[in-house]
Amino acid sequence: xxxxxxxxxxxxxxxxxxxxxxxxxxxxxxxxxxxxxxxxxxxxxxxxxxxxxxxxxxxxxxxxxxxxxxxxxxxxxxxxxxxxxxxxxxxxxxxxxxxxxxxxxxxxxxxxxxxxxxxxxxxxxxxxxxxxxxxxxxxxxxxxxxxxxxxxxxxxxxxxxxxxxxxxxxxxxxxxxxxxxxxxxxxxxxxxxxxxxxxxxxxxxxxxxxxxxxxxxxxxxxxxxxxxxxxxxxxxxxxxxxxxxxxxxxxxxxxxxxxxxxxxxxxxxxxxxxxxxxxxxxxxxxxxxxxxxxxxxxxxxxx
Numbered sequence: 001x002x003x004x005x006x007x008x009x010x011x012x013x014x015x016x017x018x019x020x021x022x023x024x025x026x027x028x029x030x031x032x033x034x035x036x037x038x039x040x041x042x043x044x045x046x047x048x049x050x051x052x053x054x055x056x057x058x059x060x061x062x063x064x065x066x067x068x069x070x071x072x073x074x075x076x077x078x079x080x081x082x083x084x085x086x087x088x089x090x091x092x093x094x095x096x097x098x099x100x101x102x103x104x105x106x107x108x109x110x111x112x113x114x115x116x117x118x119x120x121x122x123x124x125x126x127x128x129x130x131x132x133x134x135x136x137x138x139x140x141x142x143x144x145x146x147x148x149x150x151x152x153x154x155x156x157x158x159x160x161x162x163x164x165x166x167x168x169x170x171x172x173x174x175x176x177x178x179x180x181x182x183x184x185x186x187x188x189x190x191x192x193x194x195x196x197x198x199x200x201x202x203x204x205x206x207x208x209x210x211x212x213x214x215x216x217x218x219x220x221x222x223x224x225x226x227x228x229x230x231x232x233x234x235x236x237x238x239x240x241x242x243x244x245x246x247x248x249x250x251x252x253x254x255x256x257x258x259x260x261x262x263x264x265x266x267x268x269x270x271x272x273x274x275x276x277x278x279x280x281x282x283x284x285x286x287x288x289x290x291x292x293x294x295x296x297x298x299x300x301x302x303x
Contacts, residue, residue: 002114002214004083004089004114005090005091005092005260006091006117007092007094008105008120009035009122009123010096010123010146011050011098011122011124011143012134013249014098014123014249014264015098015123015128016123016153018183019153020151020185021036021093027186035083035092036059037092037093039076039094039096059089063166076094076108077111077112080108090196100139101143102146102147118190119148120149121189122147122149122151123185124150124174125153126152126155127154128267131267135174144297148180149180150182151181151182151183151189151277155184168178178229180192202228222285222297223282224281224283225280225281225282226280227280227281228280232254232255232263235255237265238265240300241265241270242265244296245291246287246290246291247286247292248266248287249285249286250285251263251264251284252281252284253278253281259274260275261275263283267293283301285297
């Protein structure tokens with residue numbers, strides 16, 4: 001029986017999962033057709049739209065409005081069964097929500113005989129280890145501990161080789177068992193030989209809390225939409241986000257004086273890149289529910 005290899009590319013909010021998948025799509029063999037399953041915490045699929053525009057020879061399946069590791073897990077199974085029925089895909093890439101673990105995802109894949117789970121990849125923003133908020137986040141810790149391969153992103157944002165080495169040492173001290181790390185996403189990362197993580201033993205670590213006990217209930221997502229002819233300033237938008245300590249992620253398609261841009265904000269900063277023209281400005285903001293003041297953020301958003 002032919003089986004389809006399944007690669008899970010996990011990682012916390014803003015760790016670079018979508019960018020990594022785009023790089024993989026650019027490197028894949030032209031005669032292969034991949035299925036990309038994208039799960040977004042919010043109801044607007046910014047990442048799904050971005051991937052669809054970059055994957056002419058592959059198909060993107062969106063699962064929005066909840067994490068596939070909990071509230072949207074049934075949609076994941078339905079999508080995987082649909083992919084199998086088409087019998088035209090050579091490989092499946094799953095991008096879980098940045099607020100989700102991978103236990104549920106791996107269990108669902110394991111229940112489908114036609115699928116073969118490959119070593120799980122976790123994208124890790126190397127600059128995040130300068131933020132105690134990330135270091136202490138249980139979902140973040142779980143994603144790293146449950147992964148087979150670690151790929152560091154945003155290495156170019158470190159100011160000096162010394163700073164990079166210091167951040168790397170911090171990572172090693174927090175996760176001493178993670179020996180197989182990569183500093184960029186290359187297609188060979190999918191096939192690099194190594195011993196996979198034994199997830200059945202992961203819970204024996206006293207500091208480890210399985211993802212079954214974690215959920216996205218501590219976070220809130222808001223979607224803002226403005227008329228398409230309104231000109232947005234990416235710099236002011238970053239100030240708006242960075243000025244609110246509850247905001248941990250923002251992304252969207254904005255109309256700037258230099259054309260339409262995909263805006264991405266994380267705690268390590270923001271960047272923009274060209275995107276297709278849109279009908280409206282759209283921005284998705286994810287924040288810590290306990291300390292986010294919507295009215296105050298909205299006032300600053302209308303800069």
